[in-house]
Amino acid sequence: MDKQHYLMNAGIPLQIEASMPSPWTSDQSLSMDHHFDSSLTSAAFALRHLIGKLDRSSPAALPSLAADPGFAERAAKFSCFGSRSFNGRTSSPGSATPGQSMSALPRVASSPSLKLNGSPPPRNRKLPSSGANSNEESSVSEQIPSSNSRKRKSASRGKNKDDRSNSAKEAEEDENLKRSKQTQNCENEQECNENKTNQKPPEPPKDYIHVRARRGQATDSHSLAERVRREKISERMKLLQDLVPGCNKVAGKALMLDEIINYVQSLQRQVEFLSMKLASVNPDMDFNMENLLSKDMYQQSTSLPQQMYPLDSSSPAYYHHHQNVQHQLLHGTNISSVDPLPLDATLGIQIDGFAQNLPQQFPAFTEDDLHSIVQMGFIHNSVQNQTSNMKVEL
Amino acid sequence: MQNSSSSSSLMVKQEFFTKWKKGLKIYSAFNKEMTIMERKRAIKLSADVAIASTRSATTQWSRAVVAEVSSSAAGAARIAAEEILGRKLSTERRKAQAGKKIVRRRRKAAARGAVRSSAAAVAKKVVRNRRRVLKRLIPGWKKLDEICLIKETLDYIASLQVQVDVMRHLANAGETLHHQQILL
Numbered sequence: 001m002d003k004q005h006y007l008m009n010a011g012i013p014l015q016i017e018a019s020m021p022s023p024w025t026s027d028q029s030l031s032m033d034h035h036f037d038s039s040l041t042s043a044a045f046a047l048r049h050l051i052g053k054l055d056r057s058s059p060a061a062l063p064s065l066a067a068d069p070g071f072a073e074r075a076a077k078f079s080c081f082g083s084r085s086f087n088g089r090t091s092s093p094g095s096a097t098p099g100q101s102m103s104a105l106p107r108v109a110s111s112p113s114l115k116l117n118g119s120p121p122p123r124n125r126k127l128p129s130s131g132a133n134s135n136e137e138s139s140v141s142e143q144i145p146s147s148n149s150r151k152r153k154s155a156s157r158g159k160n161k162d163d164r165s166n167s168a169k170e171a172e173e174d175e176n177l178k179r180s181k182q183t184q185n186c187e188n189e190q191e192c193n194e195n196k197t198n199q200k201p202p203e204p205p206k207d208y209i210h211v212r213a214r215r216g217q218a219t220d221s222h223s224l225a226e227r228v229r230r231e232k233i234s235e236r237m238k239l240l241q242d243l244v245p246g247c248n249k250v251a252g253k254a255l256m257l258d259e260i261i262n263y264v265q266s267l268q269r270q271v272e273f274l275s276m277k278l279a280s281v282n283p284d285m286d287f288n289m290e291n292l293l294s295k296d297m298y299q300q301s302t303s304l305p306q307q308m309y310p311l312d313s314s315s316p317a318y319y320h321h322h323q324n325v326q327h328q329l330l331h332g333t334n335i336s337s338v339d340p341l342p343l344d345a346t347l348g349i350q351i352d353g354f355a356q357n358l359p360q361q362f363p364a365f366t367e368d369d370l371h372s373i374v375q376m377g378f379i380h381n382s383v384q385n386q387t388s389n390m391k392v393e394l
Numbered sequence: 395m396q397n398s399s400s401s402s403s404l405m406v407k408q409e410f411f412t413k414w415k416k417g418l419k420i421y422s423a424f425n426k427e428m429t430i431m432e433r434k435r436a437i438k439l440s441a442d443v444a445i446a447s448t449r450s451a452t453t454q455w456s457r458a459v460v461a462e463v464s465s466s467a468a469g470a471a472r473i474a475a476e477e478i479l480g481r482k483l484s485t486e487r488r489k490a491q492a493g494k495k496i497v498r499r500r501r502k503a504a505a506r507g508a509v510r511s512s513a514a515a516v517a518k519k520v521v522r523n524r525r526r527v528l529k530r531l532i533p534g535w536k537k538l539d540e541i542c543l544i545k546e547t548l549d550y551i552a553s554l555q556v557q558v559d560v561m562r563h564l565a566n567a568g569e570t571l572h573h574q575q576i577l578l
Contacts, residue, residue, distance in 0.1 A: 233540070257528055264550070267551065280434075
């Protein structure tokens with residue numbers, strides 16, 4: 001996977017919008033946390049059964065799923081979509097509706113960034129609820145009836161979610177979501193031996209008791225969700241490896257992260273340095289060079305700097321000629337009437353200032369114009385001035 | 395594969411370059427009065443906004459860059475940014491989104507209690523610290539979580555590479571032309 005894969009990533013279509021938002025849409029209030037904390041209710045058993053079914057089906061399915069290279073990506077995106085709708089309802093009212101936003105392809109890339117909002121908030125919200133629970137000593141039996149109704153709601157919602165999933169992908173996604181839900185439950189359950197995230201809080205015993213019934217089943221989904229998540233992360237780390245030069249040799253997360261950090265820092269420093277350099281070099285040449293370099297960009301030639309150097313050896317008369325041409329251009333004369341070396345004209349640097357350049361240059365030189373001009377200029381160069389080193393690939 | 399990747403990054407480069415030029419155009423009228431530091435800041439700001447706008451607010455870091463510019467830019471900078479983005483900048487939105495994740499982080503930090511000293515735990519600690527450092531480098535890091543961090547880093551690195559590439563070409567060409575000018 002290289003840059004291109006990453007840049008084209010947003011093109012993966014997603015069709016699960018309809019099914020995804022629903023179970024999460026109402027998960028806004030803090031009371032929803034009790035869904036995850038409660039147990040020992042019939043509804044909890046129902047949900048557990050549902051999860052168990054998924055778990056039983058998933059171990060067989062998961063390896064093949066995980067083997068699918070696109071799966072991790074899809075999983076990421078799906079869960080992000082789920083969390084996006086979650087986030088979309090919770091956060092800014094000004095944000096687009098999930099249906100509308102998810103239908104736009106460019107938004108796909110944004111959803112992973114909102115995955116943060118999706119997964120940690122459920123995790124997070126259990127903390128306040130667990131804190132609240134621990135404060136109340138008599139809470140176990142009290143909480144059960146109240147959470148009982150909520151649990152039923154979540155179970156029914158889960159079933160609705162299942163009903164609405166149309167494709168296999170969506171079913172997978174539901175599994176993932178449920179698994180991640182369970183995972184987060186298990187996190188709260190103090191399943192801390194494998195620290196998948198580094199911020200797993202120890203759960204007060206009150207909630208531990210609450211969720212104990214689910215724990216047996218949850219371990220499976222926990223590890224499965226953990227595996228999915230690790231797959232996701234490793235997939236992305238591989239992409240990063242391709243992007244960051246020199247990352248292929250190092251193995252292990254710490255060293256790779258080190259390389260990535262160094263690379264990002266160096267890139268940022270380069271930007272600073274280059275902008276300073278451009279500021280110092282620039283005042284006279286701004287838009288000429290920009291036109292010039294638009295050519296370079298189009299042809300993706302990194303050899304431009306080297307090809308510039310042969311110009312040094314071009315005859316001074318030639319260059320003066322360019323400057324004259326440039327002057328004429330500055331005064332707005334027709335290009336065709338000028339001696340047709342307009343490319344060299346752009347190389348000519350006798351620019352008095354930006355303001356003068358601007359109205360004349362920009363109407364005169366679009367990139368396409370420049371391209372054709374270059375062609376003309378090249379032909380005329382070789383014919384008229386016998387400067388064969390004027391290899392203007394510009 | 396290399397060709398297609400280079401072609402897609404070429405498109406991004408062109409887009410960035412065009413937008414950057416647009417931003418620089420705004421400053422062109424002031425060029426004579428600006429000091430070199432001001433010019434540098436103008437160039438950098440135009441470049442940052444341009445490269446962020448190539449992502450068109452799909453990523454967290456691009457949104458963060460635009461938000462930072464919209465909240466702290468003045469005068470010509472603001473006009474340049476608006477010109478590049480093609481829209482008006484809003485100044486108030488940052489605070490509304492800032493709150494929720496900070497709460498989460500504080501709670502997790504408070505709840506973490508156990509001391510783990512095994513090798514694996516030490517390794518995890520190292521990794522976690524590095525992730526934290528990496529996170530701070532990316533604009534808009536406050537709103538990034540572990541998974542999103544990697545994706546954002548990917549995108550950010552790719553965009554930085556585009557930015558550096560274009561700027562380097564421009565700087566090299568300018569330097570060469572400058573030398574030629576001096577020579578003659």
